[in-house]
Each structure stands twice: as structure tokens, then as C-alpha cells.
Amino acid sequence: MTGSVEIAKVHSQRKHPGDGAVVVWLTPLVATESTNPAPVALPKKRFTLVQKNKTFTPHVLVVTVGSEVDFPNKDPFFHNAFSLFEGKRFDLGLYESGSTRSSRFDRPGISYLFCNIHPEMSAVIIALDTPYFATSNPAGEITIPNVPVGRYVLHVWSEGASVDALKGLSRTVTVSSDSGSIGKVLVPNNASFPLTHKNKYGRDYESPTPQGQEYIKP
Numbered sequence: 001m002t003g004s005v006e007i008a009k010v011h012s013q014r015k016h017p018g019d020g021a022v023v024v025w026l027t028p029l030v031a032t033e034s035t036n037p038a039p040v041a042l043p044k045k046r047f048t049l050v051q052k053n054k055t056f057t058p059h060v061l062v063v064t065v066g067s068e069v070d071f072p073n074k075d076p077f078f079h080n081a082f083s084l085f086e087g088k089r090f091d092l093g094l095y096e097s098g099s100t101r102s103s104r105f106d107r108p109g110i111s112y113l114f115c116n117i118h119p120e121m122s123a124v125i126i127a128l129d130t131p132y133f134a135t136s137n138p139a140g141e142i143t144i145p146n147v148p149v150g151r152y153v154l155h156v157w158s159e160g161a162s163v164d165a166l167k168g169l170s171r172t173v174t175v176s177s178d179s180g181s182i183g184k185v186l187v188p189n190n191a192s193f194p195l196t197h198k199n200k201y202g203r204d205y206e207s208p209t210p211q212g213q214e215y216i217k218p
Contacts, residue, residue, distance in 0.1 A: 003182035056123035087111030
């Protein structure tokens with residue numbers, strides 16, 4: 001299944017860390033309650049979201065439900081990773097340079113991640129209950145491999161687009177032996193998700209630690 005996406009730019013639009021990363025996925029459409037299609041096998045893999053240079057890499061990570069994500073700390077100071085939004089709610093606590101903590105994403109949803117120490121750090125993990133998904137490349141192209149013939153519901157996610165706008169992009173698509181394109185999807189960008197956020201306690205972040213006071217592993 002192929003296609004392309006384009007983010008509608010707004011004049012003086014605020015930039016998001018993940019601008020340009022659009023995720024598209026397909027969920028099989030059950031025609032009637034009496035239809036019992038074979039269950040879709042979800043590959044449960046292990047993924048890595050690295051903390052380095054006070055940045056989560058990659059900024060947008062798509063996983064299948066049941067997969068586990070490792071968060072290695074490759075900076076010479078403490079880090080944290082937490083999410084209090086829809087999706088997986090978790091808090092990995094404070095952990096030192098060179099160590100790794102993990103979290104299993106056991107239900108579908110979109111998790112917005114932050115570090116409780118460094119407010120500039122953010123990431124998004126999207127857990128899906130379908131193996132048919134793809135993230136757009138820099139040219140806006142989408143390729144979803146190995147999609148069986150059938151009818152599906154198309155879903156789109158892009159950081160900066162409102163929930164209502166993204167719901168409006170959902171539609172039914174048909175994959176056949178001679179048709180496998182979703183065409184071009186125009187994604188609005190209205191900055192619904194704030195660039196600023198509170199820490200995991202719902203408070204403003206404290207002033208940065210003075211130089212030389214952060215933990216450095218021996």
C-alpha cells in the first residue's frame with residue numbers, strides 16, 4: 001500500500017520537534033458481526049528510544065501492542081522518562097548514566113513522553129493493534145508492506161494536528177489485487193498540543209542545575 005502525505009503549513013506556525021513525521025496505519029474492517037476473520041498476528045518486538053544529548057531519539061516511535069521499549073541513558077548525567085497522557089502512563093524514575101530502563105506498551109494508544117529533569121526533551125510512542133503501518137519519509141512518501149486484499153479503516157497521526165482534524169482524515173480504503181494506493185493525504189497543522197508542559201508532579205520545571213552539579217558516572 002503506497003501513498004503520500006503533505007502537512008499544510010500555516011504562516012508563522014510554531015515548530016514541533018517531530019515536524020514532518022506522519023504516521024499512517026490500517027485496521028481491518030469487519031463487514032458484519034457474523035464475519036470472523038482470522039486474527040491479525042501482532043509482532044512483539046523490542047525497541048530502543050535513546051536518551052543522548054538531552055534528546056529522545058527517535059522523536060516518534062511506532063510499536064505494536066505488547067512490544068517493549070528500552071530507554072538507555074547515554075548522557076553523563078541522570079535522566080527520567082514519564083508519560084501522563086493517553087496511551088501508556090508510566091514513570092521510569094531517576095536513573096544514572098549508562099543504565100537502561102524499560103516499559104511494555106500493552107494497549108493501543110499515543111503516549112507523549114518527557115524527562116522530569118530536562119523540559120526540552122520530548123518524544124511520542126504510538127502503540128498500534130495492527131501490523132499495517134508506516135511513517136512518512138522526508139519526501140512525504142508512505143509505503144505499508146504486505147497488506148492483504150480487503151477493506152480497512154485508514155488512520156493518520158501527525159504532531160501538531162488536533163484530534164478532531166485527525167479523526168476527519170480517517171476513511172475506508174479498499175486494497176485489491178490491482179489497487180493499492182491511498183493517494184495524497186493533506187494533514188492540517190494547527191498546533192493543538194502545547195510546546196510547554198509541566199513536570200510529572202504537575203508543576204513548573206525548576207531552574208537548570210548549576211554547571212558541574214549534575215551527576216557524572218565515575
